[in-house]
Amino acid sequence: MDHGEIIRDRLLLTLAEHYESDRSQFVILSRQTMDSALAREVVAILRNEKTIEEETRGVVRLTARGYHSYKNQALLCAQEN
Numbered sequence: 435m436d437h438g439e440i441i442r443d444r445l446l447l448t449l450a451e452h453y454e455s456d457r458s459q460f461v462i463l464s465r466q467t468m469d470s471a472l473a474r475e476v477v478a479i480l481r482n483e484k485t486i487e488e489e490t491r492g493v494v495r496l497t498a499r500g501y502h503s504y505k506n507q508a509l510l511c512a513q514e515n
Contacts, residue, residue, distance in 0.1 A: 441467075441476045446504050449486065449496040460495045468492040 435443075445463075452461050467473045468491065477494065480486040485500035496504070 438472055438476055441473050450501060450504050453496040453501050460489050460493045463492040
């Protein structure tokens with residue numbers, strides 16, 4: 435697993451947790467995250483895939499589509515193990 439995948443997985447996990455408690459809540463990404471070119475690239479890819487919505491730079495939330503995709507992926511991983 436490369437660094438970009440780790441960032442993506444951690445971000446999706448965090449956003450899924452927030453989504454489950456309040457779907458309308460945006461999450462403010464840390465300055466450290468937003469200072470990373472790789473993390474910004476991951477955010478851009480997820481935004482272009484319609485997995486996340488970005489209110490302003492570094493303020494994001496999971497979309498319904500993104501949440502369902504994340505949960506389906508988690509189920510597939512659990513079944514493989």
